[in-house]
Amino acid sequence: MGLLSKRAQSIQQFQQIIEIFACPLCKQQMTMSDEGKMSCPSNHSFDVAKQGYIYLLSHPMQSMYSKDLFESRHEVIQSGIYDQVQQVIAGEINDQYPIILDTGCGEGSHLHRICQRLDGAIGVGVDIAKEGIVAAAKFYNEEIWCVGDLANSPYNEAAFDVILNFLSPANYEEFKRLLKPGGKVIKVVPQENYLKELRVQAFADSEKENYSNERTVERFKASFNKVDIKRVTYTLPLAEHLVQKLLEMTPIGWHIEHKENIKLQQITIDLDLLIGME
Numbered sequence: 001m002g003l004l005s006k007r008a009q010s011i012q013q014f015q016q017i018i019e020i021f022a023c024p025l026c027k028q029q030m031t032m033s034d035e036g037k038m039s040c041p042s043n044h045s046f047d048v049a050k051q052g053y054i055y056l057l058s059h060p061m062q063s064m065y066s067k068d069l070f071e072s073r074h075e076v077i078q079s080g081i082y083d084q085v086q087q088v089i090a091g092e093i094n095d096q097y098p099i100i101l102d103t104g105c106g107e108g109s110h111l112h113r114i115c116q117r118l119d120g121a122i123g124v125g126v127d128i129a130k131e132g133i134v135a136a137a138k139f140y141n142e143e144i145w146c147v148g149d150l151a152n153s154p155y156n157e158a159a160f161d162v163i164l165n166f167l168s169p170a171n172y173e174e175f176k177r178l179l180k181p182g183g184k185v186i187k188v189v190p191q192e193n194y195l196k197e198l199r200v201q202a203f204a205d206s207e208k209e210n211y212s213n214e215r216t217v218e219r220f221k222a223s224f225n226k227v228d229i230k231r232v233t234y235t236l237p238l239a240e241h242l243v244q245k246l247l248e249m250t251p252i253g254w255h256i257e258h259k260e261n262i263k264l265q266q267i268t269i270d271l272d273l274l275i276g277m278e
Contacts (some may be wrong), residue, residue, distance in 0.1 A: 006141070010052035011036045013144050017099065017122060020159035024058050024152050053137040053145035055130065056154040063129035070107040070135040072245040077109035079242055085232050085271055086110060089164070089186055090117035092230075092275060098161040101126065101178065103150055104168025108136030111164065112143055124160070126150070150174045162186065172223040176278060185276040187220060189213045191231060193270035195252060201263075202256050213272060224276030233270040 004012070014021075014032045021030040023040035032038050036048035038056075048054050093100070097120035102111035105125030115123040123143035127133055136145045148154045150171045158180045165175070165187040175185050190213055221227050238246070243264050247253030256262065 005050075006052040006137070007036060007048055007050050009141060010054075010137075010144070011048050014038065014048065014054065017124075017144070020099065020124070020155055022154060022156045024056050024148065024154040029156070030154075049137075051134055051137045052141070053133045053147065056146050056148040057128070058149075058152055061128050061149065063131060065106075065129045065131060067131045067135065069248055070129075070132045073249040074107045074109055074135060074139060076242055076245050076249055077113070079239065081236060081238070081242075081267065081269060082110065083113070084234055085188065085269065085273075086113050087117065088230060088232050088273060089188075090114050092184065092186060092273070093118055093121070093162050095161045096120065097122070099124065099159065100162045100164060101155070101160040102164040102166065103127075103170070103175070104165065105136060105145075106132040108132075108140050108143060108145065110166050112136075112140045114164070115143060126154075153178065164188075170220075172220070176223075179278065182277070185224065185274075187274040187276070189216050189272050189274060191233065191270040191272050193233060193268050195246075195250065196268045196270070197264050197266060198246070198250070198252055198262065201261075202252055217272065217274060220274045220276060224278060226277040228275040230273045230275065231271070232273065233268070235266055235268045238264050238267040 018032045023030055023044050025044045026042050028040040030038050030040050037045050039045035046054055046056055099122045102125045105111050105127050108125050111123045111125050115121040125136055125143055126146045126148045128149050130147050133145045133147045153174055155178055157177050160178050161180055161183050163175050163179060163185045167188055170187060247259045
């Protein structure tokens with residue numbers, strides 16, 4: 001018997017955890033057929049794409065992010081510059097065989113690399129940007145990838161042990177609905193020195209040179225009963241070929257007119273992990 005196609009493999013993965021899925025149109029429980037059709041009792045249906053992801057938006061949404069951005073992000077993350085952050089996140093996940101939702105997962109590298117550090121973890125990535133999910137399905141077979149919108153969530157209540165939110169917008173009320181009792185939300189936000197070498201060159205002597213996450217942290221604290229904050233900060237060399245990739249993947253770089261003038265020998269990663277529990 002030959003190897004399963006990408007689509008066939010994904011269908012099996014969806015079938016194994018189909019209980020977490022709710023119809024984004026009517027909120028009823030979904031089923032997954034052997035042919036790759038996810039449907040609810042009201043006959044709303046969604047097909048697994050040949051690339052191995054599923055499109056669960058009720059209507060098309062325009063994304064500002066391009067295929068090139070996600071390719072650049074993949075290359076930068078694969079270089080290992082976020083490894084220490086991913087290690088700390090994995091260390092916060094103590095469940096056996098956890099089901100982890102990455103909200104705003106992009107091309108999936110953070111979720112994949114965190115799941116690789118855990119035994120038996122099931123990773124589910126969701127993003128409204130189809131281009132990111134197509135890239136995630138291309139790069140990673142082990143996780144489950146969904147084009148979806150948490151404002152109209154395709155998941156059932158109390159479906160996840162951990163919800164990740166890595167430098168992405170958050171929906172705390174929906175996070176709490178999706179979280180199992182005793183589960184954790186781990187939100188990653190920039191600290192003041194995040195990518196400081198880039199900020200200095202791009203925004204010297206302007207208000208954008210400095211950054212504060214104070215308002216984001218306060219809102220997170222107000223949303224959860226128990227909050228822990230862990231800062232992860234380090235500086236490491238940055239390969240020359242990654243400089244333009246970094247500029248393409250981060251919003252800081254989008255506002256620089258002459259990107260070719262940016263020269264970086266090293267880069268500082270300085271992030272807060274906001275860990276919330278009910």
